[in-house]
Amino acid sequence: MSKIRFATVWLAGCSGCHMSFLDMDEWLIDLAAQVDVVYSPVGCDLKDYPDNVDVCLVEGAIANEENLELLRHVRARTKTLISFGDCAVTANVPAMRNMLGGAEPVLKRAYLELGDSTPQLPHEPGIVPELLDQVRPVHEWVPVDIFMPGCPPSADRIRATLEPLLRGEMPVMEGRDMIKFG
Amino acid sequence: MSITTLKINGQDVVTESGKTVLDAAKEAGVAIPTLCHLEGVSEAAACRLCAVEVKGTPKLLPACVTPVSEGMEVETNTPKLQDYRRMIVELFFAEGNHVCSICVANGNCELQDVAIEVGMDHSRFSYRFPDRGVDLSHPMFGIDHNRCILCTRCVRVCDEVEGAHVWDVGNRGEACYIVSGMDQPWGEVSACTACGKCVDACPTGSIFRKGTTTGEKAGDRAKLEFLVNARDKQEWSR
Numbered sequence: 001m002s003k004i005r006f007a008t009v010w011l012a013g014c015s016g017c018h019m020s021f022l023d024m025d026e027w028l029i030d031l032a033a034q035v036d037v038v039y040s041p042v043g044c045d046l047k048d049y050p051d052n053v054d055v056c057l058v059e060g061a062i063a064n065e066e067n068l069e070l071l072r073h074v075r076a077r078t079k080t081l082i083s084f085g086d087c088a089v090t091a092n093v094p095a096m097r098n099m100l101g102g103a104e105p106v107l108k109r110a111y112l113e114l115g116d117s118t119p120q121l122p123h124e125p126g127i128v129p130e131l132l133d134q135v136r137p138v139h140e141w142v143p144v145d146i147f148m149p150g151c152p153p154s155a156d157r158i159r160a161t162l163e164p165l166l167r168g169e170m171p172v173m174e175g176r177d178m179i180k181f182g
Numbered sequence: 183m184s185i186t187t188l189k190i191n192g193q194d195v196v197t198e199s200g201k202t203v204l205d206a207a208k209e210a211g212v213a214i215p216t217l218c219h220l221e222g223v224s225e226a227a228a229c230r231l232c233a234v235e236v237k238g239t240p241k242l243l244p245a246c247v248t249p250v251s252e253g254m255e256v257e258t259n260t261p262k263l264q265d266y267r268r269m270i271v272e273l274f275f276a277e278g279n280h281v282c283s284i285c286v287a288n289g290n291c292e293l294q295d296v297a298i299e300v301g302m303d304h305s306r307f308s309y310r311f312p313d314r315g316v317d318l319s320h321p322m323f324g325i326d327h328n329r330c331i332l333c334t335r336c337v338r339v340c341d342e343v344e345g346a347h348v349w350d351v352g353n354r355g356e357a358c359y360i361v362s363g364m365d366q367p368w369g370e371v372s373a374c375t376a377c378g379k380c381v382d383a384c385p386t387g388s389i390f391r392k393g394t395t396t397g398e399k400a401g402d403r404a405k406l407e408f409l410v411n412a413r414d415k416q417e418w419s420r
Contacts, residue, residue: 086283089304093281098311134311139304147303151283179303181294182282182397 004054006035009074011060011067012094012135017085018042018059020152024159034166049073055165057084061091062136066129075142083144086151086181088137095135103131147173149181188254203256204232204245214258215267215296217385218333219246222410223342226334231270234258268300276307279328286399287387293331319369322376322392327359329388336380336389339406348374382406
């Protein structure tokens with residue numbers, strides 16, 4: 001049997017879920033033996049999301065055009081997409097800007113009203129991705145196969161989600177250990 | 183004392199007449215999830231989480247305000263009820279702004295607890311992100327309307343146990359919110375005795391003690407039941 005092609009992506013989140021992933025410590029060595037890490041900000045150096053990925057952990061909400069573009073690639077090229085952590089599942093803290101209305105009032109607040117010197121709106125097409133009007137969870141854009149809440153999900157929860165997948169089974173996302181938010 | 187016999191999930195149950203289905207189920211050791219129910223104060227039937235199926239009626243009835251009747255056949259955990267309960271909890275999360283990771287009640291929140299109980303791993307409903315306020319005008323406490331689920335426990339505990347009636351419910355529909363005094367800042371309401379019963383009654387992190395930070399709101403909900411028992415039954419210890 002060929003190895004599971006494994007990826008992780010980091011969208012609008014603080015990378016805390018990835019830090020928690022690294023908290024799996026020595027089990028990472030076992031994991032590395034069973035998967036090919038084909039894309040990950042903490043696991044490999046490839047810049048383009050490849051085809052035929054088996055499992056992908058998606059950290060973060062969808063806040064800008066770059067997030068959305070990558071998410072659509074991920075969905076199109078991945079068998080099992082896991083919404084990884086509260087930002088991916090609920091939009092969480094990044095979505096607190098939604099209460100200000102759209103992207104424009106958020107940018108004005110951050111870069112003009114609170115700008116200390118030479119306040120100006122960031123505008124660099126092709127380099128700085130445009131903000132989407134609302135920050136939204138992953139499943140409001142693309143279908144999600146497994147939801148793993150938590151801010152961050154503990155290393156134990158991540159391991160308990162991945163282990164069945166390595167055996168070709170679906171994890172059971174139930175109970176305080178697996179689905180408590182926050 | 184007259185008694186009533188009924189069936190709960192096929193099990194014969196004998197209880198005092200006039201009790202609610204929720205009380206009868208509790209006596210029989212059948213757990214029904216609740217949120218707005220609070221021991222020691224009247225029922226509001228606001229959250230609908232305790233809805234049960236009763237043979238002979240197509241409607242789902244809230245167990246907390248449905249009195250037992252002779253020969254009644256109640257089901258408390260059918261697939262239909264499980265489905266509705268999960269939907270209700272998802273709607274609570276989608277309606278307000280519940281950011282567990284930065285909430286004072288994280289880890290000690292009844293909304294979080296029922297989400298786990300009903301198996302909610304995400305909300306199928308789009309989050310509304312309403313623009314709601316936070317009132318920090320009181321010297322000791324704060325109320326964050328973003329985290330409020332309108333269970334009205336604070337309203338009832340303040341009125342019925344403390345006797346101050348600081349809280350009430352204002353407006354209707356999506357504009358509905360908990361008001362203090364005559365819709366004034368909490369700190370300006372002279373009726374407030376600063377007893378803190380609303381803090382203990384609140385199931386979420388909506389009402390809290392100032393200075394409490396993430397996950398620090400411990401809460402003591404049993405204190406209210408103790409106070410009521412102390413007054414009504416002269417039980418002075420717990």
